Amino acid sequence: MKVTVVSHSDNKLTLLLEKTKPAVANALRRTFIAEVPVxxxxxxxxxxxxxxxxxxxxxxxxxxxxxxxxxxxxxxxxxxxxxxxxxxxxxxxxxxxxxxxxxxxxxxxxxxxxxxxxxxxxxxxxxxxxxxxxxxxxxxxxxxxxxxxQVGLAGYKYFTTIKADYRKLKDLKAVAASCPVGALKVREGKLELDQVKCTHCNECSHFVNDPNAFKLGFDRTSFVFVAETNGQMTAKEAILQSVKMIEDKIQSMQSQL
Amino acid sequence: MHAPIRCFTCGKALGQYWEEFKKRTDKGEDPEKVLDDLGLDRYCCRRMLLSHEEVIEDIKGYPR
Missing domain, CATH: 2.170.120.12 (DNA-directed RNA polymerase, insert domain)
Structure with missing residues (x-):
């Protein structure tokens, strides 16, 4: 699993979790919400x-x-x-x-x-x-x-993938401008997507209206993970605590088998 | 009644924002801008302050 910190403040942490599975992201999310002691x-x-x-x-x-x-x-x-x-x-x-x-x-x-x-x-x-x-x-x-x-809230979303046929897409700038949250950009003749901003609203594919030229999909191995606390502890401390609790649970199983 | 301490839906603590929100909106500031400044970005938290009515002011003088 590859972890990248996108933004970091005392009470809010945005991470990119790549090359992993929904089960891992969900375990982290559920532990964060339900089990971190405060x-x-x-x-x-x-x-x-x-x-x-x-x-x-x-x-x-x-x-x-x-x-x-x-x-x-x-x-x-x-x-x-x-x-x-x-x-x-x-x-x-x-x-x-x-x-x-x-x-x-x-x-x-x-x-x-x-x-x-x-x-x-x-x-x-x-x-x-x-x-x-x-x-x-x-x-x-x-x-x-x-x-x-409850220490706070945590949630994740899949990465959005773009399947674009650049021979059929004529006006890339117009496609990028159709994004209501400004997540699409044109770089070197290709569309580039800001994963944190994208809400998967499908506005861009409705704008192109041709599934052969432009199609959105999910990348189910990568996630944008957002964790937010109420201030009882920092978001980083709470995430590390959840990781530790998952680890302890698995280890207790190991010792019992 | 009293100002909410937490959002009913997501549980975010927002009681500390109420007095600032009230003061600034009473001065005529746009509630949308105030909520953005306070960092309340979900609509569940925003409605907590927007729709709150301080009824305790009317009843706090009456005996229990």
Whole structure:
């Protein structure tokens, strides 16, 4: 498998995976979405809630706030069955009185590394005399259990192939201009396709309207893979974590056979 | 009710964008441009902010 990084920012990674199979790309995608562990609020204890919304509503909103996750210093809850939860959960508390809007920046955490991805997420609006006082636990979880534990989104598409008969195609520039996303270009008398931009909308083949001269197809061995996280960790960390998890699964099979 | 924290469909966190979106569109800026600036490129995430109505402002003063 050949991997090329097309664009790379903290939360988004675009890759070209070449000379591989859909099963590989799909395994990576599914692991990324469903199994990369991230922190989210799980158990909330309310000491006081005189806001207009019920406890469940506040707890749900609190859980949806993505927390920056440090995978190195936290373990799955099962690892702490002996009663010492310091390795498995971070304590979170809020104590705010109105009139004010409670933001994610008002969340106090026991571990400074576990904090909301942004301080600007509004959690609750309070009027004068209303108060919220709560404690909560943030634990590691999987996306397959609840969306609050989903690290982000990943998806892929096949490469698009062009089968063109250049003796029959007259005006290449017009064919290139027919592309609504600007993925087609003419270079040295041939059509060149930008795989990342192409959405396989078939607009160009409708424009030519002659299957003998111009036909689009799929290359089922190459993929444009896009991975995006919510900021709990960088996209690169999340991809590497998914690769590691696939590897661990296969290795556990090897040791059992 | 309150501004959404995540997109209902794809789960992207977008609660942190609401106040900026509201401030800029209230000033008369084109919502399309604001959403592009915020980096919300899927239409599921865009509708979350576009169609949100801050109803909590009307009910937050009433007792539970």
């Amino acid at each position: 922190m989210a609020v799980k158990d909330v204890t309310f000491y006081e809630n005189t806001s207009v919304m019920p406890d469940e509503y506040v707890a749900h909103r609190l859980a949806m706030v993505p927390l920056k996750t440090d995978l190195k210093s936290y373990k799955w809850t099962e690892a702490c069955a002996n009663g010492d939860y310091s390795m498995c959960s971070a304590d979170i508390s809020i104590d705010e009185a109105g009139p004010k809007t409670v933001y994610s920046s008002d969340i106090k955490t026991s571990d400074p590394k576990i904090k909301p991805i942004s301080g600007k997420i509004p959690i609750m609006k309070l009027m004068p005399g209303q108060r919220i006082r709560l404690e909560a636990k943030a634990v590691l979880g999987k996306g397959e259990d609840h969306a609050k534990w």
